[in-house]
Amino acid sequence: MKTRFQKLKIFLIAVSLGSMILALAHDGSAVGQKFKPDLPPAIPADLWELLIPKDNPMTEAKVALGRDLYFDKRLSVDDTVSCATCHDPKTAFAQPTSVAEGVGGKKGARNSPTVLNAMFNVEQFWDGRAKSLEEQAKGPLINPIEMAMPSHEAVVAKVKKIPEYAKRFQAVFARPVNIDDLARAIAAFERTQLSGDSAFDRFNAGDRGALSEEAQRGFELFKGKGRCVTCHEFNASSPFFTDFKYHNIGIGMKASGNFEQLARQVQQMAQAGKLDADALDKLSLTEGFSELGRFLVTRQPKDVGAFKTPTLRDIELTAPYMHDGSMKTLRETIEFYNKGGEGNPNLDGGIRKLDLTEQEISDIEAYLKSLTSERVRRLTQGSSQFSVFSFQSSAVRKYSSVFQE
């Protein structure tokens, strides 16, 4: 006769097997152990959970696969460029050049935005031409001035030839390598790259000593006289320092170029059915056209020269600034806003002269420098690569075992 303990054991095994089967049946692409995020304090856990796409659940093995793909230069035509080339953890997942540089040092037209907290963006890219991280990840692979692969089919063929990847894709997605799963894995990794453990976050949680007097004054100016918070929205429910919207502040409008004519050309292309996703991706990195910004996507006159409000987290580490990387320092950037941006017919209504004093500009600068994540700062100082995943030292150990192949 079986003891009560044995019965209980059988029952527990049955229950766990049953739930595993249910989990697998729920989504074929979710094979393996669920990824448990180690969220920084400022990131709302429910929001993180909410923004994981239903068709791309987070598993440990998928995140590990995505991480390796993210750093793998073999995804480019000549094995020289990976996602990390332009979104390097050592420079806060951005690139310190004014515009992104792809294969053979080819230059794009826009500054690399950080991957940190990019999962919270409503749309991806400076002009929002991709709706998701998955969609975004597919663009640079085949853009001739970025990773320059001839086609998505060619990417898949190349990855398939690497036996280890072929094996891991099968294990993670239960099907052979394909471009959508490749993008899913990279996106899953990117959803682990978060920022929300800065000095300001400690201050906001009640540690009044976490910010200098200067930075505290800067925070008040940020919300008040500086009018920064209107676009660089910050609150407990959306602590990302962006409204995820598109505004024309005049950057790039001074550069030579007949915007009206360029806009007309884009309209004609669209009407002729020649503006598909690939064409749009190329156009957005073409000098001149690039400056049309959000207009390229919506083709509405109000969006000419409008670009997505970027996050301000880790801003000290992601110079240069603006969509074209045309500003070298934070001070230069604040001074630009102080004079009311660059006048043009499409200037956002919220932009006006601010009349900030030199001291007030310094205060705002000090505040912006308080938005740097401690974890990200450690990454830029060249700590162990495994700390890419952790916010505490204990977590380093936890994840290191997962990602060692």
Added chain:
Amino acid sequence: MINKSYKLVTLAAFALAAFMFSFSDRTGQAISPGAVSAVAQQNQPRHPEAKSDSGNLVVQLCDGKTSMEIDGVREGEVLTPEKAREVAAKMMAAVAAEQSRQTSKWTERDRLTWEREQKRVIEEGDKLFHDWKALGGTIGISCDMCHPNASNTHAETYPKFQTQIKKVVSIREMINWCIENPMEGKPLPLDDPRLIAVEAYMAAQRKGVPLDPGKH
């Protein structure tokens, strides 16, 4: 000859009212599945019927806001194909012009953030309402002891003449009055997040009650 004079009438307020009405009209009664579609259709937001005083034909766009009165064409008459095309083009141009003036539109994410923040602040107010220490009380009396569930606080009646203070005050000034007596604390600055949270909690208890400032 086509008469070029026309008027653009914006009926956004009516459309909004109709939309709100469609929500308030829900009875919550159980209805048979067959009846659902009919009732749902009946409750759909409807564009208000546009009529001109002069008896001219009024054309309305599908946005429910943009309409145009056509001089020289009476109600009940049919537009000639040329005239109809001209009218349609003008109205679409007006809509495009309107859209080009709009800056950012509200997004789903905006709504998500607003709802989360509103809920967070109301919950914070709920806590403060039950916590004399957090509001700076000194004798152990908290708001809920006199006003369980914020009863008898009537957020919708402010600003009003408050008999204790002998002037028209905002609800935050009245909360401060209570913080001073009976709670024996010090009044808070009127932009103190705690006062805003308590106000948000009190107002939430009266959600849907019509504003009635000055009511006693």
